[in-house]
Amino acid sequence: AALSSNVGTVGEVATLFEHSVGTDQEKKTCLDVALRKALLNKVLLDDQVVIKYIELTFDSSAAGYCSASTPFYVLADVFDCLTLDRCQKVFSYVEEKSAVFASEAPANRNVVLRLCNDLIRRCSKSINTLFCGRIQIMLAKVFPISERSGLNLQSQFNMENVTEYNTASENKDTAMDIDSKEVTLLFYQTLWSMQDYFRNPNQISNDTNWKKMEDTVNEICRIFENYKHEGSCPILNEEAYFAKFLTSERLLTLQISDSNFRRHILVQILTLFQYLTGDVKFKPNKLVLSEPRKFWIRDTTSKIYSILTETPPDGDKFVQHIKSILKYEEKWSKWKNEGCPALSKTPDKTLQAKQKNLKRSVKAMDLSSDKFDLCNQTLTELWNICPDNLAACQDSSRKFTPETYKFFEDAIEQLEPDSGVEKEYYLTNETAFVWRSLRLLARQSVPYFQHIQNTKNLTLTDNLQNIIMLIGKEYKKENGME
Secondary structure, eight states: OHHHHSOOOHHHHHHHHHTSOSOHHHHHHHHHHHHHHHHHHHTTSOHHHHHHHHHHHHHHHHHTSSOTTHHHHHHHHHHHHSOHHHHHHHHHHHHHTHHHHHTSOHHHHHHHHHHHHHHHHHSOTTTSHHHHHHHHHHHHHHSOTTOGGGOOTTOOOOTTOOOOOOOOOTTTTOEEETTEEEEEHHHHHHHHHHHHHHHOGGGGGSHHHHHHHHHHHHHHHHHHHHSOOOOSSOOOOTTOOOSSOOOOGGGHHHHHTOHHHHHHHHHHHHHHHHHHHSOOTTSOTTOOOOHHHHHHHHHHHHHHHHHHHHSSSSHHHHHHHHHHHHHHHHHHHHHHHTTOOOOSOOOOHHHHHHHHHOOOOOOOOOTTSSOOOOSSHHHHHHHTTOSOHHHHHTOGGGOOOOOHHHHHHHHHHHHSTTSOOOGGGOGGGOHHHHHHHHHHHHHHOGGGGGGOOOOSSOOHHHHHHHHHHHHHHHHHHHTTOO
């Protein structure tokens, strides 16, 4: 009842735990049930209340008042009860706790994995793409990259991803664009029939299907080359993204003029080519390309890159990005073919052996000579400037401390009554000068410190001015200048 009425605190949970009857394990079991049952009232309230309640369960688990798995089951129950819009807001808390989840026990991380998979199944691939991406990024943070549950080890394809389009056979040669007679219903069907090869590339092992795929790709490239994109409507909105395009034949002429659509189709073809020519462990043995087919793929790939380069905006940059992505994809395929070995770097044993056996060759020194050879020309020259280290340290050229009077000469002139310098421009008003002065006096003229008067009326600056005037008088007296 206490948990159902308000969010509560860890202190209240502790009080409830201590005043309950039974063993600690029995108390934990009862509190596990109470925390999950009280959640039914919390999900009807504000999102912040739900988040605070989730935090309460994690804090209670850390304090040992409930089982370690209870907060994760509460978290799963929360996302099962909330709408998808509210799930997106509460999911921010899960993202913040991703570092904590990564260090949890595998059983608790599996609960997080299940709730994330359930959320992805609830999401629309075309509407909730951003939320799906957030979920995938969070899972990548929680689980290591070598987690086998997240890898498509056997190179399986999503056979359920079927693209529906108009396959009517009548009026195939009817032009769909007044300005271009080549954009017909036949080309519309040819274009969208390519999606079936993307869905299941292994069917291309059949000679008949290969011929159809080859003719389809050639026709798409020909139309895209002839039907130039003029770039009148460049894409400036970086958030413009479509997981799926509409397949209505009425939209085809507009889609061909869309940079996103052209790039979408051509990059799909490049991805298919990489699968056909790449080394994939579970690729069917029948899908071995002959030399003429390899030559056609290389020639068509160059043609596609040329079309993408001419497609605004920033065609050159886009092509470079695609080439870089496909290059990295080859490395991932190689890693999966090798059985997904650990990605942690191990030291090169051969290099370590070479470094261990590498010995520094030292020339024999002639101790009778005044010069030393340190096996380095620069170090040898510096060392032999003065062979006697003690004499080098006592050299007058290494003494950089100024004489007392020379350092205070300008300050002495300023303090003269007839100097005409106003007090606000005295050197003794500068903090750096006062600090250097005290350092110099402490090193060379300690007796002057006995003239410092510890009174409330005189500041450190005033005492320093008195010492400087005393130094000036003594210097003039010694040199007969008075």
